[in-house]
Amino acid sequence: xxxxxxxxxxxxxxxxxxxxxxxxxxxxxxxxxxxxxxxxxxxxxxxxxxxxxxxxxxxxxxxxxxxxxxxxxxxxxxxxxxxxxxxxxxxxxxxxxxxxxxxxxxxxxxxxxxxxxxxxxxxxxxxxxxxxxxxxxxxxxxxxxxxxxxxxxxxxxxxxxxxxxxxxxxxxxxxxxxxxxxxxxxxxxxxxxxxxxxxxxxxxxxxxxxxxxxxxxxxxxxxxxxxxxxxxxxxxxxxxxxxxxxxxxxxxxxx
Amino acid sequence: xxxxxxxxxxxxxxxxxxxxxxxxxxxxxxxxxxxxxxxxxxxxxxxxxxxxxxxxxxxxxxxxxxxxxxxxxxxxxxxxxxxxxxxxxxxxxxxxxxxxxxxxxxxxxxxxxxxxxxxxxxxxxxxxxxxxxxxxxxxxxxxxxxxxxxxxxxxxxxxxxxxxxxxxxxxxxxxxxxxxxxxxxxxxxxxxxxxxxxxxxxxxxxxxxxxxxxxxxxxxxxxxxxxxxxxxx
Amino acid sequence: xxxxxxxxxxxxxxxxxxxxxxxxxxxxxxxxxxxxxxxxxxxxxxxxxxxxxxxxxxxxxxxxxxxxxxxxxxxxxxxxxxxxxxxxxxxxxxxxxxxxxxxxxxxxxxxxxxxxxxxxxxxxxxxxxxxxxxxxxxxxxxxxxxxxxxxxxxxxxxxxxxxxxxxxxxxxxxxxxxxxxxxxxxxxxxxxxxxxxxxxxxxxxxxxxxxxxxxxxxxxxxxxxxxxxxxxxxxxxxx
Numbered sequence: 001x002x003x004x005x006x007x008x009x010x011x012x013x014x015x016x017x018x019x020x021x022x023x024x025x026x027x028x029x030x031x032x033x034x035x036x037x038x039x040x041x042x043x044x045x046x047x048x049x050x051x052x053x054x055x056x057x058x059x060x061x062x063x064x065x066x067x068x069x070x071x072x073x074x075x076x077x078x079x080x081x082x083x084x085x086x087x088x089x090x091x092x093x094x095x096x097x098x099x100x101x102x103x104x105x106x107x108x109x110x111x112x113x114x115x116x117x118x119x120x121x122x123x124x125x126x127x128x129x130x131x132x133x134x135x136x137x138x139x140x141x142x143x144x145x146x147x148x149x150x151x152x153x154x155x156x157x158x159x160x161x162x163x164x165x166x167x168x169x170x171x172x173x174x175x176x177x178x179x180x181x182x183x184x185x186x187x188x189x190x191x192x193x194x195x196x197x198x199x200x201x202x203x204x205x206x207x208x209x210x211x212x213x214x215x216x217x218x219x220x221x222x223x224x225x226x227x228x229x230x231x232x233x234x235x236x237x238x239x240x241x242x243x244x245x246x247x248x249x250x251x252x253x254x255x
Numbered sequence: 256x257x258x259x260x261x262x263x264x265x266x267x268x269x270x271x272x273x274x275x276x277x278x279x280x281x282x283x284x285x286x287x288x289x290x291x292x293x294x295x296x297x298x299x300x301x302x303x304x305x306x307x308x309x310x311x312x313x314x315x316x317x318x319x320x321x322x323x324x325x326x327x328x329x330x331x332x333x334x335x336x337x338x339x340x341x342x343x344x345x346x347x348x349x350x351x352x353x354x355x356x357x358x359x360x361x362x363x364x365x366x367x368x369x370x371x372x373x374x375x376x377x378x379x380x381x382x383x384x385x386x387x388x389x390x391x392x393x394x395x396x397x398x399x400x401x402x403x404x405x406x407x408x409x410x411x412x413x414x415x416x417x418x419x420x421x422x423x424x425x426x427x428x429x430x431x432x433x434x435x436x437x438x439x440x441x442x443x444x445x446x447x448x449x450x451x452x453x454x455x456x457x458x459x460x461x462x463x464x465x466x467x468x469x470x471x472x473x474x475x476x477x478x479x480x481x482x483x484x485x486x487x488x
Numbered sequence: 489x490x491x492x493x494x495x496x497x498x499x500x501x502x503x504x505x506x507x508x509x510x511x512x513x514x515x516x517x518x519x520x521x522x523x524x525x526x527x528x529x530x531x532x533x534x535x536x537x538x539x540x541x542x543x544x545x546x547x548x549x550x551x552x553x554x555x556x557x558x559x560x561x562x563x564x565x566x567x568x569x570x571x572x573x574x575x576x577x578x579x580x581x582x583x584x585x586x587x588x589x590x591x592x593x594x595x596x597x598x599x600x601x602x603x604x605x606x607x608x609x610x611x612x613x614x615x616x617x618x619x620x621x622x623x624x625x626x627x628x629x630x631x632x633x634x635x636x637x638x639x640x641x642x643x644x645x646x647x648x649x650x651x652x653x654x655x656x657x658x659x660x661x662x663x664x665x666x667x668x669x670x671x672x673x674x675x676x677x678x679x680x681x682x683x684x685x686x687x688x689x690x691x692x693x694x695x696x697x698x699x700x701x702x703x704x705x706x707x708x709x710x711x712x713x714x715x716x717x718x719x720x721x722x723x724x725x726x727x
Contacts, residue, residue, distance in 0.1 A: 317700055330689075460564050
């Protein structure tokens, strides 16, 4: 009797849950701007970038509309959980720490992280010895922040920024000796910039996985599995029909 | 001429956000301030304690920390609440605490504490004989408040009110840090992108000065009005 | 230490590491606020005297300075100084750069100029309200204007300015929270770091709020004590 009751209550609970699960025909993406070339604004205020174009293409493929809501990085996961938006598509690396709070899509791009320094800097490699006493720039709350804080927090001074733009500006002002960030972003904002010459210090970094995870994914609220599945299917389609490559070329192709 | 690199319209929009934010927060702060002042003067022990705790804690903690606590923490608390509702009843109800609302609520909440002190002092400065006279005329308590206590109180409260408003106006700049696109945020973003900080930050500073000067003039006018009948020599 | 470790064992946020950040934050905040108040005070004394000068060309620039710094948000002043210094050509080659390069000194400059402006006005108001009789008495004793200022006006003005200056000190402590915007790891900076790493807004910011509250009470207590000692003569005698 008791068992039967439990089963029927369980059944009821599941029914109630699925009956109210939302069918999205409009998805709001949270995004931290600017993070060139992944997401940034033109001076006229128009939002653009790899994430934006891919996100819009995915929505079109699924047949839904989408909208982009700006949110600074250090509040981006809380913003998702509080339903300020339905998904995060903002160069977010998939890692175990975040998997505890959000549900990730399949990775849609896997860029490494890299160290960038002025071209005339005497830094040739990054070890505890060479970084001692240096000022390292990172974006607050990113995996690069966690990595640098844990590995070099004791020997170097770490400057944390709300946006990548602040950090690049301080790098150009020579307030920072070296910065650690996603390779495409560093390439676009530092290597390709005209103001000064920069170089990549050492190899690009993708290990250890506990810090660097498995590439960028779209983050959803844990209960929105159905929505994540639809995005995964759409991503597979775009990768096959060439749309993905076209967007990739637009932002990462050699000109 | 000033070249704003195409950021002009957004800067103007940001100025609009700043002004709306300041005015709405001021209204909320005045309402909370009147409530706090009443609570502090009430005979209820509990109300008095609550009001004292409110004014003490708020005035002991930086605005920015309170703002982050309410903005980030308030969202988290709402999540817990709406998640419980979802789990229990399957209703996907949610509350969007956007940066603007959070800004108005936080600044209003903070300055309510300061206004409370201002109003309390002002109410206590009102000559009691005038209130007695109103009662003697058979006025209801509400009428006494509206016709006698409030106008008389305002005369004493205006200098403090004007001071609070000036501080509040400058405090609105902090919302740029929690992600609201006010004019400070647009200016900071533009100066980073164009590498010309003075081009954007100095005009924004000038707008603040302009608003402050207009308010000063307005408060001087109000002060004169509320002083009517008190023979200023 | 046993109980301390036991206390920390159960949570993932307040580890010895994060508490270390808060401690460093407390040190940074204290240094920043103390130094800016000290330098600001030293600047404000002569400025407040000159502010009352009869010469337009002395009075007006000082008034403009205090009006601008009191009329605009400290955040903007901080941005202008932090981002602005970089754009003086060749600043990186001067002896000043090793200091200006750190976020600490631009923040210190902004805070100092800000508090000096407020303090100048506070002192100016206090000097202006000196009782005529005191000044006349000093004249009658044959004191020179300089001596009158030093011996009579300033001491009594400082005492009268004390409550307002106490408020300014607390205001400065609270205003210093924006230092985290230019990467300084002050108390608020530590809280933002902890929040971003653990997504724990309540723990991170409530702890910071508690530290500020304690500091505020300490300052209040200090000034109450000072007022009691220095303003004893102003209290009603009958008590």
